[in-house]
Amino acid sequence: MMWLLGLGLVVTLATVECLYRAALSKVPAFPPRPERISVPPLHARLRWASFEGSAPQQVEAVWPWTLVHVLADMLVFKPGHSLWMPHGYRLADEVAGEWGFQCEDAGGRRLKVFERIALAIWLTRHWSAEELLAFEAEHTDLGHRVVGMRAGAKVLLGNEWARLDAVGIALLLAVADAPGRRRDPWCFPDGIRTRRDWILKRMRETGVLSPEETDTALRTPLALALRPSEWEPCPIPGQQPSE
Template sequence: MRGKRVFIVMAWLLGIGLVVPLAAVECVYRTALSRVPALPQKVTGPSLPAAWNQGAWVHSEHTATLRVHPVWPSTVIFTLAKGVLHEPPSRSTRDDAYPPGFKLAKLVARLWSHQLSNEYKRAPGALEQLALTLWLTRNWSAEELLAFEAHHLWFGRRLFGVSAAADAMLNKDMAQLDHSDVAFLLATSEKSWDVECDPDRLRRRRDALLEGLAAAGMVTQAEAEAARLAPWPLASTAAGALCTER
């Protein structure tokens, strides 16, 4: 009888030890989320081409399956525990540590935070952005995250959004984009000044993205190689004194 009581007490203590951290994480999340002035709205409009969704997903998540894993308190604690108990991770190991869709949700949270800073004159802090990231993983699909990113990406030259960039830079409608176009636009969005100032560096980033698509099985190696060898979509127009060292 005494042994049974001890077992019950131990089980109760173990349950408390599990519930308290989970509740604390959820409480911090809800408090931080309540400080975000406004939540983002899903983008409506024409569907993105499959090539863009595939390329942008691989660029962000380095996986082939477009699926967002909701981040709950247990996910946070498990991820933190892995980081504490394991050796310092390599870059590939760090990528694997994040649930699918987390990095894309983090990017969307950053894009939205930038908009909020312009509208409310106060950018959400790091904890608030993290809470927004978690909220996005719980409430948005992969396609919805990709649509928001595509609509708000900056490509330089006052170009916001994939549709505007495809028209101005490639003379194409968004629906006509292939994987080579997508890799070029994603590489441009990372450092838009490279179009004029360092096209070779831009080409290397584009080629790395194509290789990532091939590794994820989105395109074949032959298709990736053909895209690399295709004529460069833009002529080099170095801007001389405007191209300072960056």
């Protein structure tokens, strides 16, 4: 009986790996590995914590047995509990999604669901946390053709990315997470501030910020730079913005 159970496990793991490789083979192109890793330490800590909580800043490679563990956890998932995921997978999935949009913008096709999952798994096996953070920070769309945190810090806050404090970084992350034209913090300050404050509270929960630092940050205004004059006007109040 035991050998049958063992054989069944081996077959299951082999099948999962074959499905992964089949989906990966259909990915039209792979993202280039970042050449320079220069993410400010504070940004890396905040962004990692927003995806992984207080987990160590280290990617856990996803293998067939890891996937079986995730599937088993999904079967017994209870509302109110966080679904277990290998450390770094959520960030890898974000990078895979951003790469899929870039492929589509370049005239290719959008990655299908299983292709995106397969690419995220591949990234956990081949990229470090620093590389994932660098790629995500460099390619994040902040709206109005502002791409990347370095450019976003200058346009939105009139400052250098490396000089931002937790409040400034949280604001950039809030803009990045907002949908469509709601990324514009001048047009939709309430929504951006709500999201920024949620991120700051998340930083407190994960131990990145102390309660005192969080309270001070929450009282800080958005402190935006001047809105670029070439941008299209904000929507008229009551008008539904395009997403």
